[in-house]
Amino acid sequence: MNALTSSADFQLGPNLSGKRIVVAMSGGVDSSVVAALAARSGAETIGVTLQLYDHGSAVKRAGSCCAGQDIRDARAVADRLGIMHYVFDHESRFRDSVIDHFADEYMRGRTPIPCVRCNMGVKFTDLFRLAKELGADCLATGHYVRRIEGGSGPELHRALDPARDQSYFLFATTGEQLDFLRFPLGGMPKTAVREIAQDMGLVVANKPDSQDICFVPEGDYAAVVRKIRPEADSDGPIVDMEGRELGRHKGLIHYTVGQRRGLEIGGLSEPLYVVRLDPQTQAVVVGPKRALAVSAARIVEPNWLSDVQGRQVMAKVRSLAKPVPATMDGEWLRFASDEYGVAPGQAAVLYEGDRVLGGGWIEETAGAEACLV
Template identity: 55%
Template sequence: MDKTLESSKNSLGFGKSEAETRVVVAMSGGVDSSVCAALLAREGYDVIGVTLQLYDHGEAIKKAKACCAGQDIYDAKRVAEDMGFPHYVLDYESNFKEQVIEDFADTYLKGSTPIPCVRCNQTVKFKDLLQVARDLGADCMATGHYIKRIEGKNGPELHRAYDGGKDQSYFLFATTRDQLDFLRFPLGHMDKSETRRLAVELGLNVAAKPDSQDICFVPTGKYTDVIEKIRPHAAQPGKIVHQDGTVLGEHRGVMYYTIGQRRGLGLGDDTGTDPLFVTGIDADKGHVVVGPRSALDRDTLWLDDINWLGEGKFGAHLDGTNIRVKVRSTRPPAPARLELRGNKMVVVLNEPDIGLSPGQACVFYEDRNDAARTLGGGWITQTA
């Protein structure tokens, strides 16, 4: 690209002034999205803040650390007022319930492990809200996520954040190429301490606000409470079965168990010398399968709904390609390879991992020591 043209672009990559560039900022009411919006406003961009009301305020207010709650909406509005840009609250409660909360409950009832934050980004935020931004005439939509958007030779690329401890690439793997073209992530090059410092410098009321820790729609911190509320008669008792076929006891519903669980099995001490772990869940039979820790080892993952952000199209030409993957948000990317088995592409880990379950995400990264570029990912449907 011509260097003169490149240098004439503003910080968001548009060849016009900041005042002529309209940016819709997704504001949760937390410090990250507030700093994102305030920085863009200070730079002179035409900022519009939008906050989504995603669930009942009465329940939300009881859980002050949950995002998008009643207090959070007030905090986002206050930031907008102080920085002098318009702010709107949109009622997306029914969309969120249908696309995120009900999917969360149904996934658990199938014996899988859901990741609602990915589903929320995939549907409500980067689909519904992004369309709202387009309808408002925005040139782009900005969020406070810690991830980098870098212009590559073949278009924008998704890269892990500068702050590895806050990197959110795991939760954004389902971002499509079209969405990435419209999105901006101003905090991707910062660490969290810099964000806090800027919040103080900008005089934001949320500068000392703690980060959200829990799933936003789980006010008690106990996910089974949510499932019981929206699927009150779904929990069905069944058998706890050793992997050798021996029936060891009864359980009250598969939704109360997860792969890798050791405590709370209710089997007492009469199960042999080795501790038992949940190694599988067969929702169709109503069985919770248990076995020794060694039975948790998995190195082969079958995926579905794959989103590919690498070069070319996702297909057979990737058979045997070395990549790195994350199967948990808190783990560093680990070496793996893609293999074509029949008409399915599977991920084979170089080293087995434990506690992997259908419903979890497997996120792809470039096979380099820094594993910086995010190549997409998919949903685990089966492990072996």
């Protein structure tokens, strides 16, 4: 073990002998290195893996997590490290709370983020409970985010490596969970993590990173939704902002707000984008790019880690979007300038510098041209 491990801090005091750390092990390189760091710290280390799929599931794919070979990899790493390893079957819970919700959101014409739902429920809530039952002093995960002790308790911060930062997907982490959670990789670049895995001879050292949506084969969302909700392929009209029919589509599940490609409408004087999806009429509403401009978004089911009302913040409304200036006004997040591609079902996460202030789900948006999208 080299000096790279010095940045891994479980924050349990200078002497970890007599402490117990439970590590969430998905079978990937990140969580495996966390288990290795925990085992080398002197604390008693227990690896826990949640089986989220049937081993022969049609939605399982290579490069995902929590099934089949991934579980075998987690067990092999635990054996290499000489730590205990337990597997818990959470397939039905994952299906009900994540996969079915994913399909239902698409059926409602919304754009879901299943990774957040998984973290909110199966991964943090359930693992939190299991770790407590095992008498752990903390639960450690391989997420790239930092837990920093602030003046009023632990705070959630972006990872030092911006290319690996996962804070957007962890906005729903509660204060109680943050007290108990540890993120040893938040201060490391990915290259350092793989170097540690190589140095320790872990079988997963060169394993590809898992995909964002682990249960979607080849990125084909529509195929997964059709499998779960066969009625999802209902066709309908493609209409302009005035309701005039311009064409037909083969199912709302093939479209998201802001999409331009795949509309297959000819004879247009300007490019058109998906502005709204209407599940009541099965209509895809399209318009020019200016129709996508949004001045505010209503936020529901919020999780605030700090007071945000009336405060100037930076808001991230898509996982790959750059944060933009905004202010919280009651339930409404008001943007300092028009924002584009804001879709109901996505999350809005608020930041102050690198600190995560919390976030919530985008329920509806107020268009800059006074049309409610």
